[in-house]
Amino acid sequence: AQSVTQLDSQVPVFEEAPVELRCNYSSSVSVYLFWYVQYPNQGLQLLLKYLSGSTLVESINGFEAEFNKSQTSFHLRKPSVHISDTAEYFCAVRTPSGAGSYQLTFGKGTKLSVIP
């Protein structure tokens, strides 16, 4: 079974400052990794994913995440945040095959608050 730990429940950051949201996972098998974002009163939206290949993945709105197998981490970063990035961010894992491979296992989420 896999699990996901998001080390920070809340991260306040000033506008235009960089931010890192941390995510560690545990799994005995290889995994696919995802970051989802949830704006207030909305569902989850896929931000970016790691399936295979390059360990650095990017989203269209400036976020990036790096898969680090040795550290079992998939931290999310943005070099300069905007007010509109204020939301809750969830890291999730999924096994590529076998039992439960359709399930996403989520972390508890990190609330990013961007301060003007």
Next chain:
Amino acid sequence: DTGVSQDPRHKITKRGQNVTFRCDPISEHNRLYWYRQTLGQGPEFLTYFQNEAQLEKSRLLSDRFSAERPKGSFSTLEIQRTEQGDSAMYLCASSLAGTGFNYGYTFGSGTRLTVV
């Protein structure tokens, strides 16, 4: 296509009453998932359908919960004899078999249940 629709958005019910939620997935998606999200937690998997077949149920899905997807299109989630611990956001998601890994799920906006 307007994405995954969930109805109602909010439901307040008295303890002991039965409630039913509906999810309309993206029309061409043959996989449908239910998740539950309680305050301060990430979404937790409840159950999964491929077409009309319910292929997996989480231990979280007690015998008071039942989910159906009668024609492989929309799905309903019923909770009988609601308890205060059932208060949560119930999220529905859908995907197309074979593409879920590449595109992630598409989540609906959720139904927020409050049991008083």
